[in-house]
Amino acid sequence: MFKKVLVANRGEIALRVIRTCKEMGIRTVAVYSTADKESLHVRFADEAVCIGPPPSTDSYLNIPQIIAAAEITNADAIHPGYGFVSENAEFSQVCAEYGIKFIGASPEMINKMGDKATAKATMKEAGVPTIPGSEGLLASVKEGLRIAKRIKYPVILKATAGGGGKGMRIVKNPEEFQKAWDDARMESSAAFGDDGLYLEKYVEEPRHVEIQVVGDSKGKACHLSERDCSIQRRHQKLVEETPSPIVDDELREKMGQAAVKGAEAIGYEGAGTVEFLVDKHGDFYFMEMNTRIQVEHPITEEVTNFDLIKEQIKVAAGVEISGNNYFPKMHAVECRINAEDPFNDFRPSPGRITNLHLPGGHGVRVDTHVYSGYTIPPNYDSMIAKLIVSATTREEALVRMKRALEEFVIEGIKTTIPFHIQLMDDKRFKSGKFTTAFMDSFDLVER
Numbered sequence: 001m002f003k004k005v006l007v008a009n010r011g012e013i014a015l016r017v018i019r020t021c022k023e024m025g026i027r028t029v030a031v032y033s034t035a036d037k038e039s040l041h042v043r044f045a046d047e048a049v050c051i052g053p054p055p056s057t058d059s060y061l062n063i064p065q066i067i068a069a070a071e072i073t074n075a076d077a078i079h080p081g082y083g084f085v086s087e088n089a090e091f092s093q094v095c096a097e098y099g100i101k102f103i104g105a106s107p108e109m110i111n112k113m114g115d116k117a118t119a120k121a122t123m124k125e126a127g128v129p130t131i132p133g134s135e136g137l138l139a140s141v142k143e144g145l146r147i148a149k150r151i152k153y154p155v156i157l158k159a160t161a162g163g164g165g166k167g168m169r170i171v172k173n174p175e176e177f178q179k180a181w182d183d184a185r186m187e188s189s190a191a192f193g194d195d196g197l198y199l200e201k202y203v204e205e206p207r208h209v210e211i212q213v214v215g216d217s218k219g220k221a222c223h224l225s226e227r228d229c230s231i232q233r234r235h236q237k238l239v240e241e242t243p244s245p246i247v248d249d250e251l252r253e254k255m256g257q258a259a260v261k262g263a264e265a266i267g268y269e270g271a272g273t274v275e276f277l278v279d280k281h282g283d284f285y286f287m288e289m290n291t292r293i294q295v296e297h298p299i300t301e302e303v304t305n306f307d308l309i310k311e312q313i314k315v316a317a318g319v320e321i322s323g324n325n326y327f328p329k330m331h332a333v334e335c336r337i338n339a340e341d342p343f344n345d346f347r348p349s350p351g352r353i354t355n356l357h358l359p360g361g362h363g364v365r366v367d368t369h370v371y372s373g374y375t376i377p378p379n380y381d382s383m384i385a386k387l388i389v390s391a392t393t394r395e396e397a398l399v400r401m402k403r404a405l406e407e408f409v410i411e412g413i414k415t416t417i418p419f420h421i422q423l424m425d426d427k428r429f430k431s432g433k434f435t436t437a438f439m440d441s442f443d444l445v446e447r
């Protein structure tokens with residue numbers, strides 16, 4: 001087992017990793033920017049190294065600085081958390097060159113799954129259902145028009161380097177095609193330095209359902225069931241839950257097996273997530289694969305009683321998995337608490353937390369790095385806490401979530417708590433019958 005793990009991240013995920021390392025008897029190294037000098041991850045780790053000024057590009061994305069911190073502290077592994085260098089192929093490669101185990105995907109895997117057209121072709125080859133469309137990248141508008149005519153409109157153009165909705169355009173008819181093509185290419189070229197596009201049939205009002213997988217160094221993979229992430233706003237997830245209200249035992253079995261088949265086909269090692277779109281008929285299609293631990297991993301932990309960070313560390317150290325799959329025994333929901341004003345277009349609201357009270361009680365978990373008196377720097381993501389509740393049924397979980405949200409006190413800044421409280425009372429949300437379009441028509445009441 002590793003003796004010392006460097007955590008190349010900040011905020012709640014850095015604490016989450018440090019906590020599991022401590023329980024495993026592994027020493028920890030925090031890295032931090034000057035903006036995070038007073039952060040809890042710095043205090044909770046056994047050692048801490050300053051890696052640069054506040055901008056991420058100079059600190060949490062600064063590969064030479066992170067490697068230097070690992071070298072001087074003699075860390076034998078690096079856990080990247082999510083975001084920052086977690087899906088950076090170059091970073092994974094540099095770790096390998098320095099003999100430091102990267103607790104994440106290999107450079108080849110990151111590149112293969114990071115290129116969405118390649119990822120889709122790979123999964124299709126493995127027998128995972130994919131959405132009808134182009135075979136790989138489109139060579140021209142003419143080819144796109146020909147395929148669109150065959151699969152019928154509406155279609156969607158997607159950036160192969162994309163994700164998060166950037167470089168994506170819905171095309172409703174052939175007249176719109178050329179402009180959508182030009183716009184999508186321009187946007188993806190500017191955002192990713194890659195203007196490759198592929199085409200798919202557009203699935204209207206789908207659900208976003210993802211399967212958690214874990215693979216080991218022997219090529220064996222298992223799944224830990226699904227998470228429903230359909231409550232999103234501008235491609236930012238707000239609430240996640242498991243089990244999905246639209247997934248029954250039969251669909252769970254089918255999606256789980258498809259995800260495991262895909263993961264084993266590529267020899268996936270570590271924790272990963274296979275994202276699917278589920279249409280109104282209950283048919284599911286591969287969308288993307290994330291080669292990292294995700295923000296929403298705790299809901300899976302709560303319903304399966306499985307420590308995903310511990311498993312990531314174990315498989316990275318060469319421990320083999322049992323091969324068993326894991327199924328939900330409970331219902332869990334996560335609300336992302338962001339330092340944002342939900343009454344003002346979810347604008348960031350950094351600043352000092354003057355008073356804080358965290359909710360508690362049976363079935364309540366709060367993953368956060370904030371404390372009373374803490375100042376949220378403006379340089380990073382606005383998520384400041386994850387409120388996770390679990391209960392026997394979905395109905396009980398939603399009641400418990402509302403109770404916990406009402407106990408939560410954060411003064412000095414605006415947060416998304418009032419939004420979540422109203423969501424817990426929403427009829428459509430409570431019914432479980434909603435799609436990724438839910439937030440387009442959700443009306444927040446100013447009160």
Ligand code: MV4
Pocket residue numbers: 131156163164165200201202203204206207208229230232235277287288436
């Ligand atoms: C789609 C789609 C409908 N049809 N692909 C959004 C981000 C990127 N990962 C893929 N996305 C979508 N791809 C086809 N063929 C609808 C979306 C989509 C979406 C997907 C999941 C969650 C929220 C979404 C919001 C808008 C669009």
